[in-house]
Amino acid sequence: MKQRLDIRPLRPVDIAHVTAWARAEGFAPGQGDVAIYRHTDRQGLWLGWLGEEPIGCIAGVRYNCAYGFIGLFLVRPAWRGQGYGLQLWRHAMHHLADVPCIGLEAATDRIADYAGWGFHAASPTSRWSLLSAGQPKPSARWRQGTGAALALVGADAVHDAAVVAYDARHAPSPRPHFLRDWLHHPAGTVRALIDGQGCCHGFGRIRPCLLPTSEGWRVGPLIADTPALAEGLLRGLLLEHPGQVLIDAPQVNAAAAQLLAGLGFDRVGQTLRMYRGPSPQLPLEEVFGLACLELG
Structure with missing residues (x-):
């Protein structure tokens, strides 16, 4: 029985x-x-x-x-x-x-x-994987396409409210409780793009992860106004993080695939986002990496 x-x-x-x-x-x-x-x-x-x-x-x-x-x-x-x-x-x-x-x-x-x-x-x-040397080639492209002077800063140099407000426009639901824990966890690194008025134009996080036979890194979320800004964020996150790096990107964002492939990532897997109830209307063209597959 x-x-x-x-x-x-x-x-x-x-x-x-x-x-x-x-x-x-x-x-x-x-x-x-x-x-x-x-x-x-x-x-x-x-x-x-x-x-x-x-x-x-x-x-x-x-x-x-x-x-x-x-x-x-x-x-x-x-x-x-x-x-x-x-x-x-x-x-x-x-x-x-x-x-x-x-x-x-x-x-x-x-x-x-x-x-x-x-x-x-x-x-x-799509899940993408890169064996990173931890020293990506420098690039100034992330400053292109914006008239604002943006600073690339860590989590301790930006008000949570700016990042939470930016994230809320790109996630199915505002998630301030989750995001504050996520941004301030001692493991990993956070980078955000902030203008002179304190507004957020993109942010991302890289954290240690446990692969089946080794340790590595996961990037997520990675959200930015433009592909060039996303590239600047991702380069900043990869810096000093050598090893295998994973990122999960919406396939509908063709620019994300172009960016990741251009940096040497390989597509290694696929899942399908599904909803019960009305699908949220999201600007996925600005989402280059999900926070995690387990919580969206």
């Missing part, structure tokens, strides 16, 4: 389990990511337990009353095909039942499953 799955909220002590599972699945979790997911919605991350053994997890994070996101959904290999994943899925969907729009990133082999739950395709996402 199949054991009953006990679904419990994620505790801080459980983060190591989830991070290890995500790494084994090739999710490449960033340092501190799972703790930030938990802090964004303390009721929105769960582990499934068989007795005292954790066997799977899911996130159903509610940004606000209008938008939620499902991610970090996995069952350990030995317990797949027994309905435990469906129980975790239903639990997350119940948590977000009153949210008008829910987003997720679907692996190719799961698209039909999610479509059966009312999710529809929005835009493909």
Whole structure:
């Protein structure tokens, strides 16, 4: 007889389990990511337990009353095909039942499953990879195409409100709680482009991540007014970060593909952004990298 799955909220002590599972699945979790997911919605991350053994997890994070996101959904290999994943899925969907729009990133082999739950395709996402030397060739192109003098600064030199306001125009929902944790986590580096009035024209973050067999870096988000500004940001983020670098970019932004290929990145994978409910209308031509596939 199949054991009953006990679904419990994620505790801080459980983060190591989830991070290890995500790494084994090739999710490449960033340092501190799972703790930030938990802090964004303390009721929105769960582990499934068989007795005292954790066997799977899911996130159903509610940004606000209008938008939620499902991610970090996995069952350990030995317990797949027994309905435990469906129980975790239903639990997350119940948590977000009153949210008008829910987003997720679907692996190719799961698209039909999610479509059966009312999710529809929005835009493909490409994963790009670069073996970086940590010293990209200098470029002044990022100053072209703008009449404003922009400063490339770190997170400690810019008001959070400017970045939060800029991000809110490019994400399905404002996410100040998540973003402040994301920008000020001690792991990694943040760069922003700020004009003389303190307004943001682009920002990005690079952080350490755990690849299946090594350590590397993930860039995200990477958002900018123009491709030239995005290039300046990305060059600044790659500086002094040698090793394998991953970035997840919306395919509909053709300029992102051109930029990444021009810097030596290779396309190594694809997922599909899907929504249940109305698709947010976003300026994806200014989004060159998502924050993370697990939270959008």
